[in-house]
Amino acid sequence: MLAAAHLLRLARRAGATVLPHEPVTGFLRDGERVTGVRTARRAIPAGSVLNAAGTWAGQLAELAGVRLPVAPRRGFILVTEPLPAIIRHKVYLADYVADVASGSAALQSSPVVEGTRSGTVLIGATRERVGFDAAMSLPALRRLAAGAVQLFPVLRDVAVIRAYRGFRPYCPDHLPVIGPDPRAPGLHHACGHEGAGIGLSLGTARLVAQVLVGDRPDLDTYPFRPERFAPREPNDQHRRI
Ligand SMILES: Cc1cc2nc3c(=O)[nH]c(=O)nc-3n(C[C@H](O)[C@H](O)[C@H](O)COP(=O)(O)OP(=O)(O)OC[C@H]3O[C@@H](n4cnc5c(N)ncnc54)[C@H](O)[C@@H]3O)c2cc1C
Structure with a gap:
């Protein structure tokens, strides 16, 4: 909790705006491209959107029309x-x-x-x-x-x-999902870390930042690509809420 509060403080200091209790309800699109998010109160245009919605990341992905079997x-x-x-x-x-x-x-x-x-x-x-x-x-x-x-x-x-x-x-292959989603250009994911998401948060953030600014990531992100899953499996659980 203290670490999360500290990271939030650092993000604000670096210019981030935090909008608590304002869930994303949809995506702005320009054709296939994701160009921002929509909440109940506003539309927020963005050059890139990062889906870091944890256990709910599959639901968010579904709003963008792509499948992520995060359960x-x-x-x-x-x-x-x-x-x-x-x-x-x-x-x-x-x-x-x-x-x-x-x-x-x-x-x-x-x-x-x-x-x-x-x-x-x-x-x-x-x-x-x-x-x-x-x-x-x-x-x-x-x-x-x-x-x-x-x-x-x-x-x-x-x-x-x-x-x-x-x-x-939880992802069925026990690996997180990190990187851009070719099925919805403009949308990136950082989720599915199961029981290691706190420990892996800083490394994940570094990889995401490197990809977003066009640097070569420290680690090959191919195993974490979002499109690696089959189109749909019968036991998808993120739909059961
Ligand atoms: C019992 C237990 C023990 C654990 N022990 C450890 C451990 O020892 N070490 C470790 O590293 N990890 C541990 N974990 C795992 C760790 O808690 C997770 O991997 C980590 O919290 C995932 O972080 P995240 O940022 O991806 O998701 P979260 O921390 O879940 O954050 C996702 C955020 O997205 C928000 N959100 C959801 N939907 C929307 C929406 N539509 N719009 C906007 N925001 C949205 C949620 O409100 C939430 O704030 C444990 C988990 C459990 C349950």
Whole structure:
């Protein structure tokens, strides 16, 4: 949160205008070309438009008439009461890697346990594809708690003070979507980073900026191209809201 607020401050300082609570509802077009966005209040012309709408990026792409199969992958986190510093590093079970790489929609859980500076311990991580179902799930929370106790038996008698959930932006091939969209010239995407979007945000921003100003990107962006997906697959989930 602090990092996001800081980045926003830097963007404003660099001349960006932020329009909160004003979702994009459509695109301005000049033939095929995307020439800006439309909101409920105004039309905003732009030389280039970047779709960075996270888990909702597929819906935004659809407004531009292109398909991006970004689906919500729900995840829960438990937060314990503050403890003395007993967990000093982020500790994972190796199963976590297999869960991330899995294409299954069913509930998966492998422990990721991390102490924070304030003493609370964060316990993740579940993954499941249930659309944008925001309901708390006791089976998911139980699996998280059991996994954490398996790694750190000392947590058995510790109180959980809260739980929260979010929707990771999941692409079927587990790669993000970064770059210009040849199906809608003028439209670029930076989305679909699943459970790594915070860590990858600065690198992604750098690639996007390099492409936008016509520099050679530091990294070959071909694997991330937006048009790599089949025209439509039966389990597209971004439509289920
Ligand atoms: C439980 C959980 C744990 C996670 N742990 C980690 C972790 O440890 N490390 C890590 O790197 N990542 C982690 N992630 C993943 C990370 O949160 C995401 O990858 C990241 O937030 C995606 O960033 P984003 O900027 O692409 O999308 P978002 O942060 O979702 O931002 C998209 C924005 O677009 C806005 N938007 C949507 N539709 C419109 C519209 N029509 N018009 C205008 N704006 C719109 C939304 O309101 C939102 O503000 C975790 C996610 C979950 C759920």
